[in-house]
Amino acid sequence: MTASGVARFVLLLWIAVCAAGFAVVWMAPAPYELPFVGILFAFVLSLLTYQMRRSYLLARALEKGNRTLAASADELRRLNEILEARVSERTRELETMTHSFSHDLKSPLGAILNFSAILVEDHREELSKEGMEVVARIRRSAIRATALLDGLLRLDRARLAVIDEQEIDIGSVARQAFAQVESASDDHGMELILEPMPDARGDRFLVTDVLMNLFDNALKFSRGREKRRVTMRGFREGGECRYEIADNGQGFEMAYVDKLFGVFERLHTSPEIPGTGVGLALVKKIIQRHGGRVWAESEVDRGTRVSFTLPASIVSQ
Amino acid sequence: MSAPTRIVLVDDDRDDIEVALRAARREQLPVTITVFHDGREVLDALGVDGNGHGAPRPHLLPHAIFLDLRMPRIDGWEILRQLRASPRTRDIPVIIQSWSTRPEDIERCYELGANSFVAKRMTPGNPGFYFADAVRYWIQLNQTPYSGPAVEA
Numbered sequence: 418m419t420a421s422g423v424a425r426f427v428l429l430l431w432i433a434v435c436a437a438g439f440a441v442v443w444m445a446p447a448p449y450e451l452p453f454v455g456i457l458f459a460f461v462l463s464l465l466t467y468q469m470r471r472s473y474l475l476a477r478a479l480e481k482g483n484r485t486l487a488a489s490a491d492e493l494r495r496l497n498e499i500l501e502a503r504v505s506e507r508t509r510e511l512e513t514m515t516h517s518f519s520h521d522l523k524s525p526l527g528a529i530l531n532f533s534a535i536l537v538e539d540h541r542e543e544l545s546k547e548g549m550e551v552v553a554r555i556r557r558s559a560i561r562a563t564a565l566l567d568g569l570l571r572l573d574r575a576r577l578a579v580i581d582e583q584e585i586d587i588g589s590v591a592r593q594a595f596a597q598v599e600s601a602s603d604d605h606g607m608e609l610i611l612e613p614m615p616d617a618r619g620d621r622f623l624v625t626d627v628l629m630n631l632f633d634n635a636l637k638f639s640r641g642r643e644k645r646r647v648t649m650r651g652f653r654e655g656g657e658c659r660y661e662i663a664d665n666g667q668g669f670e671m672a673y674v675d676k677l678f679g680v681f682e683r684l685h686t687s688p689e690i691p692g693t694g695v696g697l698a699l700v701k702k703i704i705q706r707h708g709g710r711v712w713a714e715s716e717v718d719r720g721t722r723v724s725f726t727l728p729a730s731i732v733s734q
Numbered sequence: 735m736s737a738p739t740r741i742v743l744v745d746d747d748r749d750d751i752e753v754a755l756r757a758a759r760r761e762q763l764p765v766t767i768t769v770f771h772d773g774r775e776v777l778d779a780l781g782v783d784g785n786g787h788g789a790p791r792p793h794l795l796p797h798a799i800f801l802d803l804r805m806p807r808i809d810g811w812e813i814l815r816q817l818r819a820s821p822r823t824r825d826i827p828v829i830i831q832s833w834s835t836r837p838e839d840i841e842r843c844y845e846l847g848a849n850s851f852v853a854k855r856m857t858p859g860n861p862g863f864y865f866a867d868a869v870r871y872w873i874q875l876n877q878t879p880y881s882g883p884a885v886e887a
Contacts, residue, residue: 516836520833520834520835520836521833521834523833523834523854523856524747524750524833524854526856527750527833527854527855527856528749528750528753530856530857530861531749531753531856531861531862532749532753532861534857534859534860534861535753535756535861538859559856563856570835574837577837
């Protein structure tokens, strides 16, 4: 038995004796009732003490628990802040690294392209047919690496660009973007249908980039098909506008939809369809920087519909 | 016949220099190109001492300076700053040539007084065309107060 246990026992005993004495004096029980009175009082009192002590201990434990909880909440918040800071620092580091790598890589890649060109120009006679083919392979790879690098740099620019937000007549921007894509790819076999659309707010150049990428995909992934058509619609929904660009191209399997907007992700491997897998990542980055969302739905052989949101115009309703 | 037009090319990358010189040969640019691989060398040769003074050696002054940015020890920006600080070289057209097209890199060049920023680039053919084109513009088309009368051939 511990010291406090002994003390408690003594205390209880004392109280029981006192109570019994009190009962004897006040209630004046018959002599044969006295032991029962004593036992009863002792029992009741010990129960009472036990309960009191229990609640006291509980309260103390609770208070201690609360203190610990508050402390750990503080600690958690602090750790969270440290973690956040670390993550954003790492992200910045990584972005800076990508940024300088992509620029630094241009120099050696440039040397490969330049000197392979010189090799072909100055030493054509000394190269066998097979040798020329090897050089062509090297150049194709270097050109592809260059395109990937350019894609990274474009993404980087979209990430860093200062957004010059202005009212955008999305219909006219779309028409221009489509015309540019048509002439750049020298592919005029697709019909563009623009439905009446609400105006948006955003950076005109960046939004043009978004539309050009989406139209380029529509052109690319419908090549060789009948009655190629791309339709753009727009709806005002509260403070934002939702736009849809739907084509009737080859589509993709929805199982891969999560990969669609990833950097360097390509859902098509056929060499006839050019691309680096940067376009849709760029679209996503630009839309996100405008506070919007972008998603896609598709059905193989039926077509793809890409939807995105932009802040609605504050001038026109 | 007038004295040949002198230009200075500053670059630590031998490959880039080779490509530039080859383009100049190929396109028979009417210029004498002096190459420096190092910032110290070129500043000494031009008589720029970094404090805004320079020894009087005007016969060595080039008609244009083509400058790379990323070089060990003294980089392109520092060379540019010193060229602009010296009265002797203040008005010589300086054309930056770099693989970097980082906006902040380009901005710094113009802030320091570069006349032009040319991105080194790779093309399917015609390596070094960027250098040849820039030389033609800055030597044959661009006019400075000191470059004498533009003579029609």
